[in-house]
Amino acid sequence: MVDKEIRALATVLLERVGELAKEMAARIRSGAREYHYDAVPDEDLEEACRTHVGNALQALTGQVPLDTAAAADIGRRRARQNVPLPTVMTAYRVGVKYFWESVVAEATTTALVGNDVLVAAATAMWEIQDGITEGMVSGYHDEVARRLLAGDQERSALVEALLEGRSMDADAVWSAAEVLRVPREGPFTVVAAEVPGIGRQALPDITALLTRRGIRSAWRLRPDLQLGIVHLRTPRDLPDLVEVLGQRAERRVGVSPSYDDLNRTGDALRFAKVAMRGGDAESSAVTVFDDSPLAVATAGAPDVMARVAAKVLGPVEALPADERALLLDTLDIWFDCGGSAEEAAKQLYVHPNTVRTRLRRIAERTGRSLTDPRGITELALALRAVRQTPRPPTSESTDDTRKS
Missing domain, CATH: 1.10.490 (Globin-like)
Structure with missing residues (x-):
């Protein structure tokens, strides 16, 4: 050449x-x-x-x-x-x-x-x-x-430090906000999402999806949870956040109450976890702490509520699986419909009298009246506790798995 x-x-x-x-x-x-x-x-x-x-x-x-x-x-x-x-x-x-x-x-x-x-x-x-x-x-x-890798590692470490509740002085908090690319002042909220498997993201591409809506966030992946600190710029950001989370989630997601000081992130994480556990165990529900007092109340004391659920709904839980599911689903929808048998019947595609018959069976087996405020409260708490608890595989499903 x-x-x-x-x-x-x-x-x-x-x-x-x-x-x-x-x-x-x-x-x-x-x-x-x-x-x-x-x-x-x-x-x-x-x-x-x-x-x-x-x-x-x-x-x-x-x-x-x-x-x-x-x-x-x-x-x-x-x-x-x-x-x-x-x-x-x-x-x-x-x-x-x-x-x-x-x-x-x-x-x-x-x-x-x-x-x-x-x-x-x-x-x-x-x-x-x-x-x-x-x-x-x-x-x-x-x-x-x-x-980019170094920046991701630094941001991840800072998110972890905040989530663990490590106390930082004002300068350190300001520096953390700068690295995390979030404003120095709130309101913020913490998101906790169950991962579908170890090392897998619960909310893929969540940072980019929120950024498109003008919502800034920083995330950390743990073996069992994907955790995020989200800045709520306007009141509209919370419903937008919940909408995006609902579109991406495969498992339960919890959203903490809002807070203004990044040093309170550790406390907010506890609330986000409680809210997450407040969702149905077999669902991809997004539970906002402030919007779900009954769910977070039952999730906040799982051991206590497990005993309450066993005491109140034990007779229904002892029924065959199909019958148990039918009665519990009817009760759940009846609560969602504000105690209206007619509205519940529309959702269940049955006659209102069928709903009333099922509710009577629940009342008879549990000894709790669905016209008494105390009985309704106990049934509502027990039902939420049952929904929040992952159900172990049945012998039938185990046998199916072995055959496959």
Whole structure:
């Protein structure tokens, strides 16, 4: 690819590397100013130009193979300086154009090469510049990936520290907010979501989905839970948050009451977990703590409520599975319909008298009247406790699993 005439031309230009690098840097400053390339100090830019010019000319002389590692180092440096890649590419285009003009000018002045050789030199030079550019871009992307990983790890560690309730002074809280990319002042809320499996996200792409709605958040994945700190910018953000959570969730999700001080994140996490446990165990319910007093009341003392449920609904729970499910579902829908048999019947696609018959059976087996406020309260609490408790697999399902 490189003949002796091109080598001679490159050797002459190598003697002017310093001059060429200085002029190339000036051209880049002039040609890329509108792209804000001033983020790079003058001495840094000139050094990079000297490296690239020297690298390209040495490759043209055949003295050494093309050194793409030097280009990769410069790409990493530009990424650390937060120079956008399109801006760097603009500078490279300006620099390559000047380099070729310098080669043509030297060839014309010294008459070292003819036009046919100059065409060959152009081919060689563009291949070399492509190698240099690819090396720079590769280094740039490597640094961006490294910084993103480091940033994710730092944000994850800060989220964990806040969720654990570690006390921070005002400066530390402000710094944490800066790293987490959330405002320094609330209101905030904590989200706790059950994961579908160890190491799997409960809410895939949740950060991006919330960002599209203008909601800022920071997340942490634990073996059993995916946890998030969410900034509620306006009153509308909470229903938007709940809507997005409902669209993505595969398991139960809890949302804490709002709070203003990031130092209270640990307390909010406890409430979010209680709210999460307040949802039906076999569902993907999103339970907001402040909107679900009955659910959080039963979830807040699971051991106590398990005994209450056994005491109140034990006779119904002892029925065959199909009959038990029928009665409990009817009771659940009757509560949701405000105690209206007619409305419950519409949802169950049965006659209202059928609903009343099922409710009478519940009252007879439990000894709790559905016209007495105390009986209704006990049944409601017991039902919520039953719904919140994961049901162990039955012998029938175990046998099916073995057969499969």
